[in-house]
Amino acid sequence: MNTTTATFNISPRDCDLTNCIVENIRRDPSLCHESICVDVRDCRAVLRGTVSNYGARIAALEAAEEVHGIASVTGELTVEVPRHLRRSDAQIRDTVLDALKWRACLPSGAVTVSVFNGGVTLSGKVDWSYQRKLAEKVLVRLPGITSISNQLSVSDRQIQLEVSARIRAALCVAAETRADAIKVEVRDGIVTLRGPLPVVSERALVIAAAQNHSEVRNVCDALNTIAAA
Known part of the structure; x- marks a missing residue:
């Protein structure tokens, strides 16, 4: 009931x-x-x-x-977890590793799995955001798990593509050429923005677009915002 x-x-x-x-x-x-x-x-x-x-x-x-x-x-x-469904941490870890390999199709060694009292922690780096989400999704229904801490990060290339897309959206279609002129460099979650931005008022929009990405740890502003004559 x-x-x-x-x-x-x-x-x-x-x-x-x-x-x-x-x-x-x-x-x-x-x-x-x-x-x-x-x-x-x-x-x-x-x-x-x-x-x-x-x-x-x-x-x-x-x-x-x-x-x-x-x-x-x-x-x-x-x-x-009911007593008859409980698993040892070692059993849960083995089950999690199998699920990540066969159901999430992640390469062996890409994800580090640790388990304590049924709580699963995922760490490491994956290429794309969808893989980070999928890694957790395939584990949700596994027996014995009491919690999941997803600490996976995504590749710098993924962040670069997404930050560039956010900048384009922030500047709107009318400013596509200005968005294309901005170079986005990413290393270990640190984003560096370079290039000309003649419309000074758009600088805050560009920086905010990068800062609001969940995987970005810091933004280095190297934009040239001197208005064109």
Whole structure:
């Protein structure tokens, strides 16, 4: 029996949002036996309770995030793996390595896996952003896992392409030629911007476009922003 509960001493709007989240959770077969409490205040949802596997935790958060009108979702759910489904850290690590190799198709040695009390940590570097996301996705439903810390970084080439695209979007179509003139260099997550930028007001847009990339650690501004005569 689903034991999802809701807190009703709240505003009518938050009450409606709470009910929508509860219904979303109840409709998910993977969550039908989980104990989850939903609390919404000022359109911000908090999920509390215990779930039997890490996949259920992710599914519950996604069910809440799907509700229109929810501003944010915080997961305070504890994963308590049933005794008959528990695995040793060594067993979990072997299973994770197999999944990364055969399901995520990552080359052997690209990802370092460490496991402690069921918590999995991924570290290393992959070529593309989708590989970083896929590495975590293929692990979510594996038995015995209580948490996943994805510390994978992506290649400098990927960051370079994405930062260039962000700069182009920031300057808009009318400024494509100026965007093309900006050279983006990336080394170990540090971005250096070079080239002419005659419109001084666009400098902040360009730098912000680079800084807002999740994999960028620092931005070195070497732009020439002297306005053309």
